[in-house]
Amino acid sequence: MPTAADPGPAARGGIGIRRLAEGEEEAFARCFELAFSAAPTATHTERARLGLEPGRTLVAVDGDEVVGTCALLSLEMTVPGGVLPVAGVSGVGVLPSHRRRGTLTHLIQRQLQDLHAGGEAVAALFASQAGIYGRFGFGMAGDDCAVRIATRDAELRALPAALGRMRIVHDPAASLAQLGGAYDRCRTGRPGMIRREERQWRSWWAELVADDPRPVLLAVHEREGVVDGYVLYRVELRWAQGQPSGLLQVQELIGDAPAVEAALWQYLLGIDLVSEVETWHRPPDDVLRWCLADLRSLNLTLRDGLWVRLVDGARALEGRGYGAEGELVFDLDDSGCPWNRGRYHLEVGPGGARCRRTRRSAQLHLDVAALGSAYLGAARLVQQARAGRVEESEPGAAARADRLLSWPIAPWCAEVF
């Protein structure tokens, strides 16, 4: 029955939107894999069974055929000063036969309405392409760094003392439980990181080994018998004119302190027969950069990482911590979530943050995507004002807002969900 919130399939060119029914994981996996031009297999269906949450997955249907997919994951994410429940948007795909007919738009609108009706105040995602999600109110909230380093030139000079030792673990799949402590201590210190329960460790591992037959190696760093960091990696041995020129790809490197992460890098850079170490996914404030004797031995490429959507802006702002006290009055614009629109007064004091509607004059005008970009602490309202994305009605308001919202550890999430 069409309603104001859902005008029905006729208004969507015959495409219906509904929740995934029990037992439909195969149809979900088929559509999602075909959207990425991959051949769907039983493993994909199994991964969908393992990863999807009942009641939080939407499909778009054309008659009986699933032609679009979109899932919400119940995540616990570190935010500045604490942790919050966050809705992870994942499994987004529309069949090439049905693209650019508004299907994704309808799926996301429905998700946002569902969240407004009783869900998390914040949604987050990783995007396959950076041009897709800004129009839905998501702001780029964390940078991701691709790292490539020639081991021959990579001397680590300023190495903080880690006082531990490295150990190679012989059966990584059976040893994931050993990694949880280090992961958790790292997670709670960095905005953007998400909690992993045993189920998530298993689905994360399944994802890691799914489409790549090369073995994953695991080395841990431990101190007094406690694992305080680990690195999972793959090595491809190569020979060029008789010389070894192997490539080592880091899958995940986690330490509970910068000194531990430096020790893990040192271990990787010293592995014989490897001439290059690379990873596409590291935080922009990785300790490696400041430990290298020769900065140019490191090749860094910066791009978008986490995207954040404030579904309930006031609740989201009250849910995080702040590095400074102060206040800000701002006008928030939001075409996708009209309930968010309006003027707010954010006050940060010793007891926490309060964000309420107000009639006072606004110092700053911004769109919800701009605020989402600042939310996890990589605040860049001054930069966005320079690009015309944020408007000041009081000089210096963007810089004052940045001081309130900034956090010393860069937001980043180890897991691409």
Ligand SMILES: CC(C)(COP(=O)(O)OP(=O)(O)OC[C@H]1O[C@@H](n2cnc3c(N)ncnc32)[C@H](O)[C@@H]1OP(=O)(O)O)[C@@H](O)C(=O)NCCC(=O)NCCS
């Ligand atoms: C990306 C994808 C989900 C878009 O689905 P869709 O149903 O075609 O999207 P819509 O028709 O709702 O498009 C909405 C708007 O987004 C734009 N858009 C869609 N995909 C885009 C892309 N990849 N890059 C830039 N803009 C895009 C459309 O042009 C349209 O713009 P408009 O409102 O100005 O006309 C679909 O093309 C797809 O499955 N791609 C491959 C898999 C993928 O990348 N999934 C996303 C994982 S994060």
